Amino acid sequence: MAPILEINNLFKSYGSVEILKDINVSIEQGDFLVLVGPSGCGKSTLLNCIAGLEPISGGTLSISGRDMTHVNPKDRDIAMVFQSYALYPTMTVAKNITFGMKVRGVDQATQDEKLKQVAGQLQIEPLLDRKPGQLSGGQRQRVAMGRALVRDPKLFLFDEPLSNLDAKLRVEMRTEIKALHQRLGASMVYVTHDQIEAMTLATKIVVMKGGVIQQIGTPSEIYNHPANLFVADFMGSPAMNLIPATTRMNGKGLEVEIARANGTPITLIDTNNKDLPENVILGVRPEDIADASLRGGEGRQEADCMIDIVEPAGADTYAVMQLGGKHVTARLHAETGAVAGQHLNLAFDLGKVSYFAPDTGERLN
Template sequence: MSPILDIKNLYKSYGTTEILKDINVSIEPGDFLVLVGPSGCGKSTLLNCIAGLEPITGGSINIGGKDMTHVSPKDRDIAMVFQSYALYPTMTVAKNITFGMKVRGVDQATQDRKLAQVAQQLQIEPLLNRRPGQLSGGQRQRVAMGRALVRDPKLFLFDEPLSNLDAKLRVEMRTEIKSLHHNLGASMVYVTHDQIEAMTLATKIVVMKGGVIQQIGSPAEIYNRPANLFVADFMGSPAMNLIPAKAHRADEGTRIEITRKSGEPIVLTDTKNRDLPEDVILGVRPEDIADPDLRGAEAAQAAECLIDMVEPAGADTFAVMQLGGKHVTARLHAETTAKPGQPKRLSFDLGKVSYFAPETGLRLN
């Protein structure tokens, strides 16, 4: 099966300023690709290049097996949902959704059938005779999605569609978009700066920084095996703890030494990763530091840590301490006995840790 979207060696420059550098991405039919990264990383520019709204400086873009590099946006067989909704204020919801079909000369019966279908999918049937000014932000976003859905395109493009919504509505709309993707089997490219959106929606994630792809992979790959320090720090909430440490070979494995605020260093033994340089950055997710009495992981090892701060968060409690000169967060159970200013024995799951080179930031294991 050929990719529905295939981008090869794409460059984009404004004058002498390079915005996108050697972008190579492809997705299969039915994939949900999320482009994620901080503001200014080039993700929206890349989406605009795919849509044909921005000319590219070099490389190629294939959609549905056809070279679309220099093809007009209207002929690329795509539908785009914008952050700003971009609805016609004087038209009703029904006319906003069917306007594109009317312009393309689609017959009235087909317009009515597709309108009824998407109105039911998006649960906006009672809104069809209203105008955009009479709708909430979430309702307007549903209408913008409906206008894209009636196109039945090869590729859907979403440019931060939820960033104008409040937190609760964002979660609801995220669920709806995920459900739509599942029900339609459509191919989607979605831009966001929110790594939670990326993790929950994507079948494939592209993490970007400074116009360069840092890593491409499934949500599980990105989360569990980040390619470098940037991805490790950016993907995850709370972020992965990145702790300077020393690694020493020993008969039983590798001894990992982590300095504490006071007292002797913490010493852990990693039996899995044996070929590490002396200076490493130890990457450990907050959920992999736990109360020993509540963890049964085989590779877990306990060490005493001085707790600086405790943050109750419902089902979880976050405990913050200083290790290796860095603030380190542990995600503990609500019933933890951890208290600020007191030592607490905590368990580190070395079966799930990552190691990075301090000089290059690249993953070592």
Template structure:
């Protein structure tokens, strides 16, 4: 049974519809990440779960009980905000204990809870400091500690790491992941950072313009995107999406990709799904991730179908563990992810390997996945 269930949820401000028929559910102990570009509705959705925004229609149930009409204080949730929302005149200990104090929790019990979360978050040495004396990462830990002492049914995180620098974001991401593994609590987490979504989530919901584009595990979202928006949004570098044409190749199918000042590159797709056959002779959008487009020696040895072709390399970008190469195919600039020690220079023609097990095809009109 799902622990958090969102059914046919709609949210409007007058004639402006922000959330459009959202259906989601997550099991107890799951980590649901709401991801999408700015203005897609993810924070509004989080606020409706919290009760900070009323819903226009639909339902939200937590642990089998509808909470749609309940005040936020009655929902048994705790929220961690992007802005930390700490009281500047209180110590760290005072900030963590404030909610318990308001609820009339005995001092002995408060002190015990403060010590427990301070040890867990490694902020015991900061308990007597004021928020103004803390770094951004320390403030975020205090904000998390204040939520943790509540021991709620559901934790809500609203872009909690967006104010931190890049290295601290990675460190705090690991801390949140470790915390979830230890406590096995149910979390709903909002971010615009797809790397954060991929590393933290057990389930990801991708939103665009208030519409749920795809809901699934990180692997499903990454490997089997439902449409070109999800394919392009999830992944860094993004999936290469280029114009191609499906052709019959003997008893099988092939995809033809235009090359600059050269004959088209034709890649056989021997294990093509039946749904692609209907596009024979028609244009498609061919999608392949940079790591599935590499130098032949770096190709996946377990792949069933690897096709090779010569491409003019325009830009080479060494990136430590990898080398990225930029070329043109299908009328678009695309990125290949090569081994770090590969010998390749800009301006030369190089042979690239396409792992077609990882290729996906989209309809150019609907932008939906064909196969």
């Protein structure tokens, strides 16, 4: 069975300026693909190329096995949800949702059936007689999604649909979109600059920077095995700690030495990795640094660290220190004894660390 979406060697240029460079992506039926990256990385341009709103400069693009490289948007069997909602202000919610079907000549009975089905899925039945000006931002977004859902397309495209919503509503709508995907089993491509949205929604993530794909993988692969320093730093909140270190083999394993502002360097023994260059960037997630008095154990290496800042955050407490000339954050349990200006014995989980080359930024382990 052909992938629902397949992109091969896609390039996009405006004159001499390359926006997208050698893009290769494919997803299967039912996948939720999230394109994520900072502003200007090319993710929305790539979505527009998939939709046919932007012509591509090179390469091919197919949907459900059919070449769509030069096919008009209306003939691609897609539905798109925009950041701006794009609702008709003079039409009721019901007419906004069914307008596309009316234009395509769908009979009234089918329109009514589809409207009832989608309104139930999105829980907007009480809103059908209202106009967009009478709706909240979250309700308008539901209507925009409803207009896409009645199409029953091969592919749904979402262009930062939650960015206009406040933080609480964004979390609620994110949950609704996830539940909708699970109910429908639909194939979706979703653009966001928010890495938390990407991690929570996706079955597959494409991380982009400067028009180039940095890594493609599941949320777990992207988070636990970032391909380079950019992905490691971009994906995660708080971000992965990236600490300059030196390594050498001894009889016990890989000796990892990290400089401290005051006192002798920290030395950790990693028994999981070997044959690394002398100079590396050690990548460790904040949650993989624990208060040793609360969570030591097998595979963890303990070190005495001076805590500079303590930030209580409910169930977690963040402790910030200086290691290797960098600010390093530990995500500790709320019951930690961490105090700013005092030393604390911390346990580093070396079974979960990453190593990167300082010059190229590429992953080494």
